[in-house]
Amino acid sequence: MDEVSTEFLAYIIGIIILIIFYIIKLPRIGANEPPLVPYTIPILGHTYNYFFNARNFFKKCKEQYGECFSIYVFGRVMTIVSRSSLNEVFINHKDFKLSLSEFLPFDMLFENISDFDKVTQLNAKLVKEITGKIDSYTSIMQKYLLEGIDKFIGDCKDPKEFLSIWELMNHIIALPMANIIVGEEVASHEDVNDTLEFYTSQPDFDYSNPKIFHYYIDVLFVLIFGSVGTTSEIITNGIFDLAGRPECLNELYEEAMIIDKECNGSITLPDVQKMKKLDSFVKEVLRHSDDTLKFLHKVTSESFTFSNGYTVPKGRRVNLYMDDVLKSKDAYGDDAEEFKPFRFVNANSSASKVDRNYAVFGGGKHACPGRFFAIHEIKLILHKLILKYNIKTKSGKIENKKYIGPISLPPKKALIFENRK
Known part of the structure; x- marks a missing residue:
């Protein structure tokens, strides 16, 4: 066989392999399932739009295919549920479970934990x-x-420029969180990691058993991972939303001055509860968090049928269309x-209150138990920053968030801090 024939044969075999692979990976949709959005690129399916055109893509899908539809990404079918069906995922906990491990390697980060549902329940009890x-x-x-503010921001008599705002807020938030979670005595030693008395009082806790001891250290890290990072992200978004809106910052400064006096x-707690304008602002910050999809779940029962008649099979990933x-x-x-900072001032609708139209903390009885504490801390730090500094964007404009597919991240632009006169 000559060289040309060999190359041609290899080419034909390659095409056959690709066709077989495509047939194997071809999504199979049951008769009562949500409609699968058509795609033109084999194997890749909707992966490109998922990563690079998420907001427009899902908006068009909703308009064309209704409340529930399925897409094909990463070689798997994912069902997207919108507002009318979203709450059914939250309230049917026995049929759905959160599936964070789908995009975060928790099994590698916390190798001593095998049952994250158990850890979630334990930490929920602690947070309550x-x-x-x-x-x-x-x-x-x-x-x-x-x-933390004095240590990481300090005196800004001369204006200071800060670039990594999210990292800055992580450092500041870590101080009160450490002192609350592990106690002031332990937290005073930066090189010490310890567990709470809450963990040590658990029936299976045993200092002499290294496996159990390391398990509870990982449980503590899960708590910190889930609290510090998300809280500081919200604060960072809030600071950018303030910095780009000087009229909003001034109005919140007036409220802060009255309460401070x-x-x-x-x-105290009653003082934080008086911060009506700040609470409304924080709720609007959360409403504009701009995650197109959030709270990825997986069907754990044999199948689940929504009230609209659509059925999804066991193992199906179900993502929630938060936008x-x-x-x-x-x-x-x-x-x-629109971002309207004082939209909720007279609405009797606090930033920590969960309802079907405000699902940033989840929904149902499994809504985030730490939301009250988080909102309390967010309002407190923003109150202190507003009193101490005039904050503005270096560009003088409202800065846009960064997007990785359907997930948003705080802006990575510079902010200017200057002492209040």
């Missing part, structure tokens, strides 16, 4: 206990937030796409 004592923790939180600089919830004109009016 902490939230029940939130008033007594406020003074500790305030003390170490101020310490009333409490003589020592904030459709948080930017709904039915819920928020014709200006739903």
Whole structure:
């Protein structure tokens, strides 16, 4: 066989292999399943649009295919549920479970944990206990937030430029969180990791068993991973939303001055509850978090049928179309796409209150138990920053978030901090 014939044969074999692979990976949709959005690129399916055109892509899919539809990404079918069906995922916990491991390698990060549902339940119990004592923790939180602000931002008599704002907020938030989670004595030693008395009091805890000990260290890291990072992300988005809107910053400064004068600089829980404009601002920051999809779940029962009649099979990934919830004109009016910081001031709708149109903390009885504590801390640090500094973007404009597929990240632009006159 000559060289040309050999190359031609290899080419034909390659095509046959690709065809076989395509047939094997061809998505199979049941008769009662949500419609599969058509695609033109074999194997890749909708992966390109998922990564590079998420917001427009899902908006068009919703318009054309309705509340529930399926897409083909990463060689697998994923079902997207919109506002009318989204809450059914939250309330049917026995049929769905969160599937964070689909995009974060938790099994590699926390090798001593095999059952993350058990860890979630344990930490939820702990967070509820902490939230029940939130008033007594406020003074500790305030003390170490101020310490962190002084340490990492400091005196800005001459304006200072900061670039890595999210990292900056991580450092500041870590101080009060460490002192609340592991106690002031332990937290004073930067090289020490320890567990809470809550963990050591668990029936299976045993200091003499290294496996159990390391397990609870990982449980603590999961708690910190889930609390510090998300809280500081919200704060970072909030600071950028303030910095690009000087009129909003000035109005919140006026409210902060009144409350600060009333409490003589020592904030208590009732003082935080008086921050009505700040609470509305924080809720609008969260509403504009701009994650197109959020709370990836997986079907754990044999199948699940939504009230609209669509059925999804066991093992199916189900992602929630958050943009459709948080930017709904039915819920928020014709200006739903706009950022209006004081939208909720007279609406009797706090930033920590969960409902079907505000699902940033999940929904149902499994909504994030730490949301009350998180909102309390977010308002407290923003209150202190607003009182101490005038903050503005270096560009003088509202900065846009960064996007990785359907996930948003805070802007990576510079901010200018300057002492209040």
